[in-house]
Amino acid sequence: MYIIKVSVLKTEEGFLEKVMEKHVLKKFYGLTSPEFDRENYYGGSDLGLSFEKDKVIFKIWSPIADTVTVRLYHDLNNNSISDREITLDKENAGVWTCMISSKYIGWAYDYKFTFCDGTVTYANDPYAVAATINGVRSVIIDIAKIEVNDLVKLPSFTNPTDAIIYETSVRDITADKNGGFKYPGLFLGLSEKNTHTAQGYATGLSYLKSLGITHVQLLPMFDFGSLDEADPNHGYNWGYDPINYNVPEGTYSTDPADPVCRIKEMKYMVNELHRAGIRVVMDVVYNHVFDIHKQAFEQVVPGYYFKHDEKGNMIDDIGMGNAIASQRLMVRKYIVDSIIFWIKNYHIDGFRFDTMGVLDVDTMNLVVEEAHKIDPGILIYGEGWNIKPIERPLESGHDHASLMPNVGFFGENLRNAVIGESGEYADYRPGLVQGNLAEVGASGKKYYEQDVCEFVKGFMGSNGFHTYIAPHQLINYSTCHDNFTLYDALIAHLPNASRPEIIKRAEMSLAMILLAEGVPLIHSGQECLRTKNGNVNSYNAPIEENKIDWLRVEQNQDLIEFFKKLVNIRKNYSVFRIDDYKEISRIVRPYVLKQNGIFAFEYTMPTCKLYVLFNIKNETQLFNQIDLSGAKVILSNDNDLILSQHSSLGALSTSIVIVK
Template sequence: MIAIERKFNAYLDQINHITVLLPFTYFEGTSNKFSIKGEGVDLPLAIEEKVYLEHVVKYICTSSVELVIGRQYTIMDEHGGETDLQIGAVIRTEEFDQLFYYDGNDLGVHFTPEKTAFKLWAPTASKVKLKLFKNEETTHELITMERVDKGIWSIAVDRNLESYQYTFLVCVNLEWREAVDPYATALTANGGYGVIIDKEKTKVSMVNLPPFSSPTDAVIYETHIRDLTIHPNSGVNSQGTYSGAAEIGTVSPSGMMTGLSYIKSLGVTHIEFLPFHDFEGVDELDRNSSYNWGYNPIHFNVPDGSYASDPEDPVNRIIELKQLISAVHSLELRVIMDVVYNHVYIREDSSFEKIVPGYYFRHNEHGLPSNGTGVGNDFASERLMARKFIIDSLLYWLKEYKIDGFRFDLMGILDVETMEAVRKAVDAIDSCTLIIGEGWDLNTPLLPEKKANIANQAKLPRIGQFNDLFRDTIKGSTFNLYDRGYALGNDRVIESAKQVLAGSIGIGKRRHGLFLQPTQSVNYIESHDNHTLWDKLKICDPDEDESVLKKKHRLATSIVLLSQGIPFLHSGQEFFRTKKGIGNSYRSPDDVNWLDWDLRDANLENVEFIKGLINIRKMNAAFRFSESEQIRQHISCLSLPSPLIGISIGDIGHLGSWENILIFFNPSLTQQLVELSESASWNVLADHERASAVPFRHIEGDKVLLEPCSILIAAK
């Protein structure tokens, strides 16, 4: 990129509005007239307004003819000075979006052995060239591309280009920039160049899973591809890779299942992998030298090479990721992909910014890039071609990799209309696809009613939201480590706890809840972000006996699995995962982030308890109602002294084996005697020691003793 020296600047800020900025150092910022010259244009501009700013004088001018975006124009002043007309804020106008929206499905590269077609959306470019080469050691070709309708640049090369590398050279505002194709589906190591591949050679056979009826039937288990297998005692051969995560039948030194087979044994339904699209933070050619969660997105349609056995082979990572997904499917589990469409790693270096500067990112009222994400840029999903990119990318993963669900990182940055369009587009392929996201209210310049956050959940009926009310009510504040929730002994949140247990839809006197339907509530107390629950417990109660802390931990996790909504578990939560007190471990070493299989082996009793609860949930539809009215019809709260909570699920004979189920929660450190709803013979499905879908003991009468810091599930 070559810097252009200009004595003054001129910008096209609307289709027929030009802003000229004259610095005080240039004729004291004065000019009484301006004119424009270019292809088919040679005429004066009308000065509509003159504004004195700190260092420049701003002239707002209008043109009597509509200018053609993509052509070069020269602006002249009364002194004989001239400058090029740069593309300014016009690209963020509705008129620009309507003028250049392209609805085709052929952007990027389309390969056949006889011909490869290239298409790039770059409406503000005056010239575009395709840079093509076999490898970095060979001489490259520069092929001029042709501009066609809607800002599309196109070229077809009539020969076999398999394995060729390519970039685009784009000239905007007289400056040439080189960029990787944003629609690239294969890359060189560390993403320096796009690669043309024959997708027929990446095909992997997949198991066709039966339809998934309701989001509340899901039990999500979140993990990181490297964390899952990198521990020395994981029993995995290809540790830290797609292939390692796909290994089945691996065991720890004690002979207990690890990895994918272990996850299957838990009874969960979906594995959510932290981001595996191409990201910054790990050198793909030296992956063991650093660690990253993957929230630094670079290229959205290519698997990251740091998990591949051969990152220098662009086809290898594609095949190995597909083989991992196939292995998950072979165990009748589903894959949720963590997607990060809310920002890019570095805006200035991104292909989006190089190809169409200023379009793909949100700007504040001062014209500066907004920063609701906290990483320096917010993706402008409300713009038509930005929205189209998100949808095109999702559909590519859905069709090509057979992904079963998407978890949207910082979904509150995106707009409601985009997420509605996402749901509709995904439904057209597979309506069983799970869509969940972080609906936090973030400081991005969107109108409040347009943000895809929890406050607007009523506009997003089939999209789940991570329920921070649930998290903070049961565990305590994530951001104040010393704040305690219900499971940690805070009896001031009992009423809130009852509401989140019932799906946060509003029961009893509270007829309006956080959500309209339980399918929108993703219930969790721990995820990759922030401290693990075990670490929070250790910080809150450093002198408490570990046996007591484990009871509190089990109680909190039990509430996740027994509440209405979608339960979400962080990998290792079932065996008291610790990150050594580190909250934000996104680039901490392996020994902080890995799944410690020795710790799992030491806590098998708790693992079995959690497995039992998952099975109870799966075997009893009453724990996973999909409609709010079902919850209000069948669920009520028992009248019990604080801090106890009793939930009755009644009149459910049509749903399975039981007519009535009682669930008791005792967060206190003492035994508590409670009355059952009636004197009868009750079957115990869970108590302080055991959980099983098959009753393992009986209670006769109308009273039961609850052990300290425990649950009890009784059914009849």
């Protein structure tokens, strides 16, 4: 390892002098300095492998290496020894290159780097598109020649507020034996058509299509390091542990040892989702790597890709042991290149950035700019939690949302108001759908007044929260993979509630998200009372805890139908998809009765008025602020609903009505 032992000193010229334990290496522009970036930036699009007729061209960026050697392996076994080694030539901007015959296509390769202090490192290719089992070595593959038959090309998506996103994972949604899958837990499992339970209820891809969603957001599908691909059924992990950013994960393949198989199967899965009219959002993790000793970055250019403090210590922003320094030009280029790779080669329709606040504003804006050159309908959004916002460059958190007008953010204000907080990172407390006007946290703090304000503001697009400029920047959600499921959040605060009560509260929660201005995201299973047995962080829990239980789908068809109707209402009425705060203020008017838990929203349309009515209290309430005589019910779970000058709203009810 290329380790600097003593200190990092600033010279008068603003350079950095790295002092080693026994001798001064040399004075050079510090790896973290703008000067180093400017002198060594490479803007070409050919890093990794490129193919010309009968030749394969290797290019890798390592400006501080003394020599770089590529080692070639005919045998893809990770224990095999190299059959040939070739020393690369150094070009401008720190790029090393060589050319070999195309007869080596299908061979494995890795790199050997020698530095001026005698340190030697070994790494696979950070730009690799194929890998041996467990991502140990890269493989020479021309991915452009791995094509999908009958490619489906969906038109560019419209406005982000037209999206309805459904979050799941390849494994979770296809693992249950009751789902009727031939390929459970695999890319091909999510590609299967007409799968169903023994009772004939749709599962997998067919189920997703039946819901009416526009996008499916899939947990990490790139090559991650937390599972053994040689034994894919042993253990479980969400996959937020990057090894090879541009290689599909092997545990989702029918043959992890075949580098081409996983590519073909992932491409096929995406194409079949497109055939069903569903766009694919990929969960990406450019904020950290699984292990700096196993992943290529630190071996290729030690000290460059990760954040360090003034003493040279690696910064750990998010408790993962390392944090990517996206503000450095070649790190930024890598992230953008990787996104473009997935768009061009797998036809991915959107990207959810994990802990996006680690990355800088300029990088996220460049991601959007380059992605939208290919397809302006591609969705870009992520977790905008503020990660030490006063340090280093402007980071991509909520507080800088106005600087990233085409980037979306998960909205915590509406989430907390609707469903409360789990207590893992904040106060353990209920929200409006569980609280019965008595939302009190474990700390003793009362939240009802705060939740009322944040719900109304959040439901109307979150204008005034952080620095959002329009509703398309809001990803509205109540639960997702790394917290309580909706059912578990309800049961946690209402352990003695009856099943009918739980269902009505679930329906209310779904409506509060699906009808809110912004972009709704639904965690898989919210619509069928999915449970993880109260586990708020099931990243490595057994598959039995994480899987979609298709028997619960059978048992909760009424709730699923309510969900489908909400989806159709959102699609059919543009007043729920307004992307302008001034227009929302003109069209939408809230009526709030804090004392009895009634929330009503009036939408003025050209020929009528539409009303969304919530009674969050577990008893019937009078509502006479609006004359609803003659109103037509579009959707309601209220068997006691009376619409008149003095309306009566049943307990825990959700209703949508129109008055002409």
